[in-house]
Amino acid sequence: MTKASAGQVRVTGLEARLIATGIKMKRSQGIGSVQGKVKRILLRLRTDAGVEGIGEAAPWEVFSGTAEAALAALDLYLRPIVVGADPRRIQSIMAACDRALYDNFEAKAAVEMALFDICGKLTGLPVSGLLGGAVRDRIPMSFSIANPDIDADVAMAKRLHGEGVRIFKVKTGFSDHANDLRRLTKLRKELPDDIDLRVDYNQGLQSWDALPKLREIEQFKPTFIEQPVPRPQLDVMAALTAALDTPIMADEAVFSPAEALRLVEKRAADIVSVKLMKSGGILNARKINAICETAGIPCYGGTLWEGGVALAAGTHFIAATANMSLGCEFYMPKFVLEEDVLTEIVPIEDGHVIVPKGPGLGVTLNEDAVERLTVEKR
Numbered sequence: 001m002t003k004a005s006a007g008q009v010r011v012t013g014l015e016a017r018l019i020a021t022g023i024k025m026k027r028s029q030g031i032g033s034v035q036g037k038v039k040r041i042l043l044r045l046r047t048d049a050g051v052e053g054i055g056e057a058a059p060w061e062v063f064s065g066t067a068e069a070a071l072a073a074l075d076l077y078l079r080p081i082v083v084g085a086d087p088r089r090i091q092s093i094m095a096a097c098d099r100a101l102y103d104n105f106e107a108k109a110a111v112e113m114a115l116f117d118i119c120g121k122l123t124g125l126p127v128s129g130l131l132g133g134a135v136r137d138r139i140p141m142s143f144s145i146a147n148p149d150i151d152a153d154v155a156m157a158k159r160l161h162g163e164g165v166r167i168f169k170v171k172t173g174f175s176d177h178a179n180d181l182r183r184l185t186k187l188r189k190e191l192p193d194d195i196d197l198r199v200d201y202n203q204g205l206q207s208w209d210a211l212p213k214l215r216e217i218e219q220f221k222p223t224f225i226e227q228p229v230p231r232p233q234l235d236v237m238a239a240l241t242a243a244l245d246t247p248i249m250a251d252e253a254v255f256s257p258a259e260a261l262r263l264v265e266k267r268a269a270d271i272v273s274v275k276l277m278k279s280g281g282i283l284n285a286r287k288i289n290a291i292c293e294t295a296g297i298p299c300y301g302g303t304l305w306e307g308g309v310a311l312a313a314g315t316h317f318i319a320a321t322a323n324m325s326l327g328c329e330f331y332m333p334k335f336v337l338e339e340d341v342l343t344e345i346v347p348i349e350d351g352h353v354i355v356p357k358g359p360g361l362g363v364t365l366n367e368d369a370v371e372r373l374t375v376e377k378r
């Protein structure tokens with residue numbers, strides 16, 4: 001009898017590493033720009049059952065938290081809860097994490113995905129299987145147009161279109177409105193008609209003139225306009241949602257299930273972007289999705305600066321959650337990061353992310369890369 005079947009599995013160790021990875025191009029994303037390196041946390045949970053779970057926390061300092069804070073949260077506050085616990089009791093461990101530490105969603109998401117990884121490896125099931133089974137095997141992938149050099153982005157988008165990518169999300173609001181109109185005109189002119197164009201302001205507009213600006217954006221027929229105004233301005237979001245023909249998507253406005261409920265009450269968006277780094281993991285992400293689904297609001301799989309481990313978790317979540325129906329933006333490991341920590345990244349084929357079928361998250365660490373990219377280990 002294995003230890004797992006005898007009911008004796010324990011987490012025996014937690015290792016958290018701050019890793020830094022170079023990126024291939026400059027990214028300007030409304031509320032912040034990224035150039036050079038992105039920092040994130042790689043988490044490993046060891047067990048006495050011979051399996052290890054991996055997780056990742058990928059905060060973005062202008063959006064939510066910092067990698068350094070996530071490292072401290074895991075090392076100092078979550079370690080005492082996780083080590084010694086039965087990794088199969090995911091809900092009870094996550095409830096204890098919530099009691100011990102306020103917010104820190106990214107660190108909690110990392111713990112939860114590592115626990116799901118362990119449970120999958122113990123049972124032989126992929127994480128999507130643990131979540132009730134996949135309802136889709138591939139997920140349409142959106143690439144973000146976020147390079148301040150629009151010519152470089154048009155060239156990149158044309159190349160990706162040749163590889164099957166059809167969804168492009170343009171980051172707007174980081175320069176002036178006239179420049180956004182010029183960029184969108186160029187993209188619509190130079191890219192084929194079959195692209196699904198989306199626009200993301202990352203809170204970049206001010207409430208007083210958002211409506212006239214967005215009315216001009218509507219001529220480009222975007223599939224949706226994402227988070228036009230700052231996170232607290234839910235009433236402005238509701239007014240824009242009512243006034244515009246183009247669907248509005250909430251991103252920064254919804255981190256938690258409670259915020260999803262408030263958004264539904266105010267009808268402050270037509271679509272919600274769900275991110276494991278905002279919700280603190282898959283279980284909360286599913287609550288957010290359930291609230292939205294019940295209200296007739298479809299959801300989309302957004303990201304911060306995750307690498308392949310966290311995106312594998314996001315892929316399983318979307319695979320097993322029918323209402324996460326508007327695709328994902330899980331392009332970072334293949335198209336932006338210079339190097340990831342996996343032996344093989346989750347495949348992207350014909351513009352779609354392919355859902356891993358192996359046990360747990362279905363991804364394996366490249367130990368050489370892990371060592372090379374480590375800045376600090378605890």
Ligand SMILES: [Mg+2]
Pocket residue numbers: 200202226227251252273302
């Ligand atoms: Mg966004």
